[in-house]
Amino acid sequence: MATVELTKENFAETINNNDMVIVDFWATWCGPCKAFAPIYEKVSEQHPDVVFAKVNTDEERELAMEFQIRSIPTLMIFRENIIIFSQPGMLPEQAFAEIIGKAKDVDMEEVKKEVAEQQKADS
Numbered sequence: 001m002a003t004v005e006l007t008k009e010n011f012a013e014t015i016n017n018n019d020m021v022i023v024d025f026w027a028t029w030c031g032p033c034k035a036f037a038p039i040y041e042k043v044s045e046q047h048p049d050v051v052f053a054k055v056n057t058d059e060e061r062e063l064a065m066e067f068q069i070r071s072i073p074t075l076m077i078f079r080e081n082i083i084i085f086s087q088p089g090m091l092p093e094q095a096f097a098e099i100i101g102k103a104k105d106v107d108m109e110e111v112k113k114e115v116a117e118q119q120k121a122d123s
Contacts, residue, residue, distance in 0.1 A: 003044055003053060004051060006053045006054065007055075007059075008062050014053060015078050016081060019049075020049070020050045020077065020078065020079050021051040021053055022050060022051070022100070023055055023078065024054045024055070024073055024074075025054075025055045025063075025069045025072055025075075026054060026072050027058045027072055028058065032089070032090040035090060036091070042093065050100065057072055069088075070088070071088040072088070073089070074087065074088040075091065077099070079106060079111070082108070082111055084106055084111060085099060085103055
């Protein structure tokens with residue numbers, strides 16, 4: 001599956017309408033981003049059940065600010081509208097594949113329960 005370019009216009013719709021979305025925050029001038037791009041593309045082809053998306057932080061500054069992106073590349077994994085993974089830095093192919101496998105195995109009912117408890121504690 002080809003990667004999807006995310007903008008502020010289609011970000012929420014993409015996250016809301018897909019079970020699992022992996023987002024790569026990147027920029028054209030970023031060396032590690034360029035080095036990671038072929039790995040990201042290759043791994044995306046191995047997981048047709050997952051949406052792989054990219055956010056160009058230079059063009060989508062609002063999204064970068066909203067998600068507090070301070071270094072790039074930064075990867076985020078959303079499952080059922082919840083960020084379950086966020087990490088700056090480039091990953092080797094094997095490590096990236098392992099993280100995706102673990103993300104698919106996350107018990108989302110447990111995560112939702114924890115989120116609800118945290119929101120209750122915060123209010």
